[in-house]
Amino acid sequence: MKHEVLAIRHVYFEDLGNLELVLGDRGHFVRYLDVGRGRIDAPNPLDPSLMVVLGGPIGAYDDASYPHLAPLLAMLEKRLSAGLPTLGICLGSQLIARALGAKVYPAEQKELGWQPLTLTEAGRASPLRHLEAEGVATPVFHWHGDTFDLPEGATHLASTPACRNQAFTWGEHVLALQCHPEVLANRFENWLVAYPGDIAQSGTSAPRLREDTARFGPGLERAARAMFGEWLDQFDFTRQR
Template sequence: MNREVLAVRHVYFEDLGSFERVLGERGRLVRYLDIGFARLHALNPVSASLMVILGGPINACDDARYPTLGPLAALIEKRIAAGLPTLGICLGAQLIARVLGARVYAAPQAEIGWSPLTLTDAGRASPARHLDGEATSMLHWHGDTFDLPQGATRLASTSVCENQAFAWGKHVLALQCHPEVRADRFEPWLIGHAAEIAHAGVDINALRADTARLGPRLEEQASRMFGEWLDAVDAPAHS
């Protein structure tokens, strides 16, 4: 089995977080591809066993100002078309929605901070059940949202954002929220997103305290979710 995981990273501190530990425990080898440095046109999107597209503070459709978005979307499209496991987080989820033909646009308000997810029936029947609001709170950090792509299954919502998580087939999972965050590595988020925090009027000390209090439980539940999803996408198809 191919053990390589390709993680597409837009800003250094929004990495795989707790998911990287799950991958390490399974002997999976992570290779980060840092946007802005990588030669996207030379990348083979189907060579890794898993591709994860991570978050970042740009709009998924702003190709005019961020010319890396078009080539990255093309890679994601090829990956999904090949039926290979693909996971998107925040901006990554928005890019997956874009590739699947859905509209990505500014949300009515920025959603930054901790609040629980409300799962759909499909979500409760999937690995996302570990992220249910009765089991853990969730970190949110986005100003954009998206329509549910045609053929996708909504898994979770919040009062601010109807499409917090969706599955497309067996091999694609998109998470608008941030289950991967690690409480012990959260301070760079507060530094790197200082302007966004101030613009949204978020109390930075309260956000730091909430993360210290709620983060460890989320790490446990998110690790369960991610591990179970990996089991499902790695399972051989039945003939």
């Protein structure tokens, strides 16, 4: 039986990436809802087996400029309250934090490039443990300028020097990741072409990011597949709608 995954996508190349490969191997059908095409509040957020909110270059708090945020937050609130599997990546993690009542705001500095996570004790006991093999952390890709406070009742999983709240769980059904473990090295060039302003402001360069992605991308892809797979293993999708 195929189980539908609903992925909310803000930018066409910021897709499920590595996670989509894991889902495909398990027979899940992915349906993308692209922001800007149709009504964001049309789907019933309780219908999909898994709901994923992906990244994008906007602020999770900028409702005045982006009116789709209010109905998207309402979808998240309904799904989180129902205890259904939900994943947020980058902007998606910020929206989950906001839906849980936490504050989202600009960080002191933009985090852009490859940097390993420092896992908490809870993080090492979670699927994120795959990002740290034999005491050596796998570099993970980062591209964000905002951060969030940890929601009440959440479990802190990981941090970096530039961003304390890199990952958290809330209950057994929610995982929020500020970083981008889903990124695929062979699709990375789109990021460099689309966001030259961010790159210039960050102090790095397109050649450096391209080189680091070629160097660290394959290792992250292997670790992230194991991480996503273990996270999915905890859910009995046959019992969901």
